Amino acid sequence: MDLIERIRSGQACAGVVGLGYVGLPLAVEMAVGGLKVIGFDVQVDKVDAINAGHSYIMDVPDETLAPLVSEGRLQATTDFSMVAELDTVNICVPTPLRKTKEPNLSFVIDAVKSIAAHMKPGQLMILESTTYPGTTEELVLPMLREAGFEPGRDVFVAFSPERTDPGNKDYTTRNIPKVVGGHDPVATEAAAALYGRCIDQVVLVSTPRVAEMVKLLENTFRSVNIALVNEIGLMCDRFGIDVWEVIDAAATKPFGFMPFYPGPGLGGHCIPVDPHYLTWKARAEGFSARFIELAAEINAEKPAFVVSRAADLLNEQEKSVRGAAILCLGVAYKANTNDVRESPALDVMTLLLRKGANISFCDPYVDKVVLEGEPMSSVPLEDSVLRAADLVILLTNHSVFDLGLVSDSGCIVLDTRNGMKEFPTSTVVKI
Ligand SMILES: NC(=O)c1ccc[n+]([C@@H]2O[C@H](COP(=O)([O-])OP(=O)(O)OC[C@H]3O[C@@H](n4cnc5c(N)ncnc54)[C@H](O)[C@@H]3O)[C@@H](O)[C@H]2O)c1
CATH class of the missing domain: 3.40.50.720 (NAD(P)-binding Rossmann-like Domain)
Structure with a gap:
């Protein structure tokens, strides 16, 4: 047979x-x-x-x-x-x-x-x-x-x-x-x-070559559109406009628009990685994929933006990043997974650590991460933990997070995922 x-x-x-x-x-x-x-x-x-x-x-x-x-x-x-x-x-x-x-x-x-x-x-x-x-x-x-x-x-x-x-x-x-x-x-x-x-x-x-290209088109499409919406998000932040409200309203157009959402950066094994496979091959053929490379650059700058907004929020409380207790909610690269590969949350946390912040994190799916060579364990999401934080940064919006508890604690929250949309209090800042 x-x-x-x-x-x-x-x-x-x-x-x-x-x-x-x-x-x-x-x-x-x-x-x-x-x-x-x-x-x-x-x-x-x-x-x-x-x-x-x-x-x-x-x-x-x-x-x-x-x-x-x-x-x-x-x-x-x-x-x-x-x-x-x-x-x-x-x-x-x-x-x-x-x-x-x-x-x-x-x-x-x-x-x-x-x-x-x-x-x-x-x-x-x-x-x-x-x-x-x-x-x-x-x-x-x-x-x-x-x-x-x-x-x-x-x-x-x-x-x-x-x-x-x-x-x-x-x-x-x-x-x-x-x-x-x-x-x-x-x-x-x-x-x-x-x-x-x-x-x-x-x-x-x-051919296999076409099938290989299909995948890279799909993931480059995501990377480029995420970069576009990240840029629009940075612009809206400057304008004092809520980018999430803009996207939700734009998404009501029944044709010609597909919503993508800003975040603290690109993560996972695919979207931050795959476009580089394409641009590398393009370069080998003497072709410069400028648009795709620019998208990767814009996305890579997002963690530093999150850190600068975190510093602003601490500054408003007359506190510095150095010595501040910062609780990061979610380290997985996206909601409801335990995958931390290329997670932008790790980049944000590393940048904050380098500035001298006292970082802790809570992720129900990730027990441990290693930052700057030091292991760190997840803490439970409890009122006492929240109240001890000078700043909470929502980096990955796992659906099991009790964000009502976060809101009730009255802590200052920097929300990078629009996760706190049901709790729009004066202590929540969305970017
Ligand atoms: N994770 C995703 O969401 C996703 C989505 C689409 C495509 N991909 C692609 O699929 C591929 C695999 O990704 P993944 O996320 O499953 O990776 P993974 O790291 O979760 O799994 C890969 C496995 O391969 C094993 N391995 C490594 N070298 C081996 C070898 N020589 N022989 C046998 N096993 C070996 C590793 O031990 C590991 O268990 C990658 O090319 C990735 O880009 C991943």
């Missing part, structure tokens, strides 16, 4: 390499879709947790994971020799930036090497990690050729961008349409068959 038949009949064994925010939900969805799934990771604690039926990803409840594991439909391993048992393998490893803001593809390279060492003819490899257009064809295919496999003949290769939105209850792995671009028609058909088992809608594009 050939690859596509095995996938369609549900007899295929699917592999997922990299069991993080993207890989674990995908592995679970494939197992729910009726395939036998083997997950691979280099972190033993993650592998052990999965095999014990415990999820470390908020969007994957133990009640979903545990039965799949106990029924033998999903297992995890660090042993790449099990790649030989697979029909398909999806790569979901990180694609961060180097300090120089250049793409760091070392995780993708390591993953492809580990897989290629145990691949067998007839398998399908799909790269899902976000990367610059050309990665699949210019990096992955040559590595497979070097390992002795001719793509399109011996093995099949596709790119399919991951669009997951952690914490989003309406759109999950299953109902977010999946864009697929294969290196050849068999790869495209096999990838479409694979996703067709576990994802509601599959969108085919002509």
